[in-house]
Amino acid sequence: MTFLQKLSSAWTTNNSLLCVGLDPDVKKFPAELADQPDAIYAFCKAIVDATADLACSFKPQIAYFAALRAEDQLEAICRYIKTTYPTIPIILDAKRGDIGATAEQYAREAFERYDADAVTVNPYMGFDSVAPYLEWKDRGAVVLCRTSNAGGSDLQFLDVGGKPLYQHVAQLVADKWNTNGQCSLVVGATFPNEIAQVRALIGDMPLLIPGVGAQGGDVESTVRAGRTASGIGMMINSSRAILYAKPNSDETYAQAARRVALETRDAINQFR
Numbered sequence: 192m193t194f195l196q197k198l199s200s201a202w203t204t205n206n207s208l209l210c211v212g213l214d215p216d217v218k219k220f221p222a223e224l225a226d227q228p229d230a231i232y233a234f235c236k237a238i239v240d241a242t243a244d245l246a247c248s249f250k251p252q253i254a255y256f257a258a259l260r261a262e263d264q265l266e267a268i269c270r271y272i273k274t275t276y277p278t279i280p281i282i283l284d285a286k287r288g289d290i291g292a293t294a295e296q297y298a299r300e301a302f303e304r305y306d307a308d309a310v311t312v313n314p315y316m317g318f319d320s321v322a323p324y325l326e327w328k329d330r331g332a333v334v335l336c337r338t339s340n341a342g343g344s345d346l347q348f349l350d351v352g353g354k355p356l357y358q359h360v361a362q363l364v365a366d367k368w369n370t371n372g373q374c375s376l377v378v379g380a381t382f383p384n385e386i387a388q389v390r391a392l393i394g395d396m397p398l399l400i401p402g403v404g405a406q407g408g409d410v411e412s413t414v415r416a417g418r419t420a421s422g423i424g425m426m427i428n429s430s431r432a433i434l435y436a437k438p439n440s441d442e443t444y445a446q447a448a449r450r451v452a453l454e455t456r457d458a459i460n461q462f463r
């Protein structure tokens with residue numbers, strides 16, 4: 192199965208456009224995990240088990256693991272998802288970008304070491320820096336386009352031949368880079384007008400949309416701007432709002448995460 196086939200199947204099976212982000216910040220972990228040696232893995236596993244039937248994808252953010260020398264726990268959680276929930280795609284959020292020879296190694300890291308279904312990549316160095324990921328024909332490359340942070344406008348809004356750079360990236364990926372249907376684009380939920388502009392340029396290509404939840408992006412305007420004619424086409428990511436949801440008195444942290452994931456999935460589905 193290719194990344195796109197797997198994603199399409201998860202959209203349908205779980206009736207979900209929600210991507211659950213795995214950004215494990217040990218400072219925010221519940222006290223019960225404090226002395227556990229593999230606390231990052233245990234935390235992520237509990238979140239994955241609590242949300243797998245509500246998600247169209249999981250997005251581990253590599254920085255949270257690498258900063259603590261916990262790549263072994265990232266490997267373990269990817270392996271766990273692959274084994275236990277093989278129908279849910281993993282998008283490794285690593286935002287890689289380098290010359291071709293180095294990109295080949297980054298691609299091996301994402302697709303061999305972590306066995307991710309897709310990886311986020313930076314288009315700034317051009318096609319030869321993205322091509323090595325596309326050599327993995329059943330995997331995906333999720334290209335940064337209009338990121339959710341305010342500073343994204345510094346470069347992504349520069350005028351390039353009469354249109355902003357982010358639109359040029361969207362057009363380039365859709366017309367020239369996506370020859371095998373492996374590409375998707377990152378567009379932030381904090382900029383729904385730009386999501387609509389991108390959707391108009393790229394047909395049904397999937398969008399990874401971070402920025403709802405902790406970053407305050409509006410779910411309704413995001414979905415209305417990014418949906419395809421058949422009401423799919425998006426992986427709407429929420430990380431901190433789900434991972435660190437405040438438990439009610441009778442809830443565990445995983446149950447609280449499930450409650451917020453369910454609310455987010457259903458809020459998204461209202462507007463598809």
Ligand SMILES: O=c1ccn([C@@H]2O[C@H](COP(=O)(O)O)[C@@H](O)[C@H]2O)c(=O)[nH]1
Nearest residue numbers: 252338339340401404405406429430431
């Ligand atoms: O433009 C972008 C690209 C990636 N991200 C990543 O998504 C999550 C968002 O986390 P929240 O806690 O839901 O804000 C995080 O891993 C970012 O690195 C993004 O926010 N914006």
